[in-house]
Amino acid sequence: MELSQEELRKKFTDLSQNPFQQTKFSRNTKIRKIIKEFANFSQEKLRLENKAVKIAGRIINRIRRFGELTFADLADQSGVVQLKVVRNKDFARVSSGDIIGITGKICKTDLQEEKNKQELSIEIEEFIVLAKCQQTLPDTAHYKLKDTEERFRKRYLDLLVNTENRDILITRHKIIQSIRQFLDQKEFIEIETPILVSEASGAQAKPFITRHNKLHRDFHLRIATEIPLKKLLVGGFEKVYEIGRIFRNEGIDARHNPEFTTIEVYQAYENSEHMMNLTEKLLHYLAKEILKKEEFEFNSHNISLKENFRKMSMIAAIKEHINLDFSQVNNLEQALELAKKHNLRLEKFQKSIGQVILAFFEEYVEKKLVQPTFIYDYPIEVSPLAKNKAENKDIADRFELYIGGLEFANGYSELNDPIEQKKRFEEQTKQKELGNEEIASFDKEFLEALEYGMPPAGGLGIGIDRLIMLFTEQNSIKEVIAFPQLKSKTEEK
Known part of the structure; x- marks a missing residue:
């Protein structure tokens, strides 16, 4: 229940100091460290240690009062510990949800429910209120925020009450940190590239458009970091990457968010096979560094990273599964007849054998790829930035990684022929005219850069959010993003 202004004012004036004027509280330890160091000490040993600590955090759960004794639970980012308060009238003005700083002694208190058992506690000697909670805080012992949309709409409360969701974001930080360590050890350089771009290129996606008032021109929010990173290869860099935010004006569901994080990696003088091996080594590295295990559950499947990842061509995968x-298909008429026979819906622009092959793969095969599997030999029509195989101009030297029925990585031998790249852009433009809104812009600046010469290179892109989903065993992308995009409340109704 929301308090009136008069009630709030009384709560503040009852305190010896205005909590919102406090700027600092010097702590000398964290709750997790206290628990780790002193949890196994006996009541008598702690009394002899007489260990004083200064900690700060939020009062959670219900404050319990028994005559002259008061008990409360204090939580900081690292953990929760019980507070013991003896004959302190001022503490009666503290409420659940308040953020306080305390000085006290580590002790153990007897458990009411079980004889001969004690709970690690801090007996308060002094305290100060650092921020006053003006709303009723959910009781973490009896209540969890269950409504999914409401959890994400009030993400601060979700993270406060459901501490396991806070752990997901901590794991996210560790995974991104480990990715950087992995690549830095291999002498890659991370370089930041623009978010506002003149052309939305480097991927197939519908962009967001924004207006720059001073320059009197429209910009796109980037849909990929590929093009500027490849310009860096032209500029003399040989091993570059970027972890950054990407923006695509598309749908929202359990696998997609309009803004998300990717990593793109480029290495001069290497090819798709090298990037495929790099991808596998990275996932094994992360499993050992972060998970400390190579088997886990994801998307209702038991996933194992113990063995080498399976590798299959797209045509072989279709043959195996359907x-x-x-x-054996030699012309478009045959391909379209197969699509009709299997009730496969095609868009107007999907009028080539390669596009039909990809449509079959995405509809009937992708979700069946449970254990880590590299799919290679993509149709060239759907791979406008990749080189074709030397032995077959219709096949791209490209791969994607699938786990638990989801795509996680995309890589290829980068196309560095400006004449061929221009031809591919022109073919893509024709698809756009047929209604494909996800076709990238015709990027003249990139073509000019290629004319100065880009070395042969391997490229790799990985969706960071899906990687976090995999390693934290989450089935929704919203769980691994601190503040996911949501429908408006009026739209929900």
């Missing part, structure tokens, strides 16, 4: 052999 018993169609596209190596």
Whole structure:
């Protein structure tokens, strides 16, 4: 229940100091450290130690009062510890949700429920209120924020009450930190590239458009970091990457958020096979560094990273899962007839054998790829920035990694021929005219950069958010993003 202004004013004036004027509280330890160091000490040993600590945090759960004794639970980011308050009238003005700083002695208090058992506690000697909670805080012992949309709308409360969700974001930090360590050890350099770009290129996605008033021109929010990173290869860098935010004006569901985080990696003088191996080594490294295990559950499947990842061509994967052999399909009419026979809906722009092959793969095969599997040999029509195989101009030297029925990584041998790249952009423009809104812009600046010469290179892109989903065993992308985008409340109704 929301307090009136008069009630709030009384709560503040009852305190010896205005909590909102406090600027600092010097702590000498964290709650987790106290628990780790003193949890196994006996009541008598703690009395002899007479250890004083200064800690700060939020009062959670219900404050319990028994005559002259008061008990409360204090939480900081690292953990929760019980507070013991003896004959302190001022503490009666503290409420659940208040943030306080305390000085006290580590002790153990007898448990009412179980004889001969004690709980690690801090007996307060002095305290100060650092921020006053003006709303009723949910009781973490009896209540969890269950409504999914409401949890994300009030994410601060979700993270406060559901501490396991806070742990997901801590794991996210560790994974991104470990990715950087992995690449830095291999002498890659991280370089930041623009978010506001003149052309939305480097991927197939519908962009957001924004206006710059001073320059009197429209910009796009980037849909990929690929193009500027490849310009860096032209500029003389040989091993570059960027972890950054990407923006795509598309749908929202359990796997997609309009803004998300990716890493793109480029290495001169290497190819798609090298990037495939780099991808596998990175995932094994993260599993050992962060998970400390190589088997876990994801998307209702038991996933194992113990063995080498499976590798299959796209045509072989289709043949294995739906018993169609596209190596025997020689013309578009045959491909379209197969699509009709299997009730596969095609868009107007999907009028090539390669596009039909990809449509079959995405509809009938992708979700069946449970254990880590590299799919390679993509149709060239759907790979406008990749080189074709030397032995087959219709096949791109490209791969994608699938785990638990989801795509996690995309890589290829980068196309560095400006004449061929211009031809690919022109073919893509024709698809856009047929209604494909996700076709990238015709990027003249990138073509000019290629004319100065880009070395042969391997490129790799990984969706960081999906990687976090995998390693924290979450089925929704919203759980691994601190503040995901949501529908408006009026739209929900």
